Amino acid sequence: MPRKNIKNQANQNFYMLHKVLFINEKYKKLSDSAKVTYAILNDRVSLSIKNNWIDQNGDIYFIFTNENLQEVLDKSKNTITKIKKELQEVGLLEQVKTGFNRPNKLYLHEIETNITIEKEIQNSTSNNDESSDIKDSQIMGLQNPKQWDSRIPNDGTPESQNLDPNDTDLSNTDYI
Known part of the structure; x- marks a missing residue:
């Protein structure tokens, strides 16, 4: 395998995934699928600009059918509906009906x-001292960084801790 x-x-x-989705109380409770969907839809906005899909108010809209979203996310129709509802409930997505048998216009x-x-985000990106690392990990809901030690575990040798690697060839990472 070649080097980078x-x-x-x-x-x-x-896809760009906004840190605010993980820190702001309003968005923190969104499912991971909803957060990833927002990133995918946000990416689609740039395509809409290229296609000049801008309404009379200057707002950018796009068309992304549930079927297309199902394919991209590898989720069921019901799950896609739930994800969109989650995004609508927190005010990140708006759907406008365009007519019978026509896909909805989506506004992000x-x-x-x-x-x-913003200060919390800045603090989470600066790793100046151990106390800020602990605070950041607590903000993000992660374990204590002191436990991320790579030394030999007390209950065995490194060989006894060998775990199977992820096989990304089978994970279809091209679609993410």
Whole structure:
């Protein structure tokens, strides 16, 4: 397998997942699927701009059928409906009916944030001292960083702790 190289790094595409979705109390309770869906829909907005899908108010809309979303997320129709409902309930997604047998226009709303949340995000990205690491891990709901020790465990040798690696060839990572 080749090393990461500057030539192939430029070809990588990815979805941007906003940190506010994990810190702001309003969005914290969203399911992971809803957060990922927001990132996917947010990516679709840039395509809408290229296609000039802008309404008379200057708002950007896009069309993303439930079937397409099912395929991208590998989720059932009912799950997609629940995810969209989650996003609508927190004010991140708006669906406008366009007529019989026509897909809805989707409008993505901006994520609400404030200065306190922005400071929390800044604190979570700076790892100046151990106390801020512990605080950040608690904000994010993670374990104590002191437990992330890679030394030999007390109950065996490193060989006894060998775990099977993830087989990403079977995970269809190209679709994420």
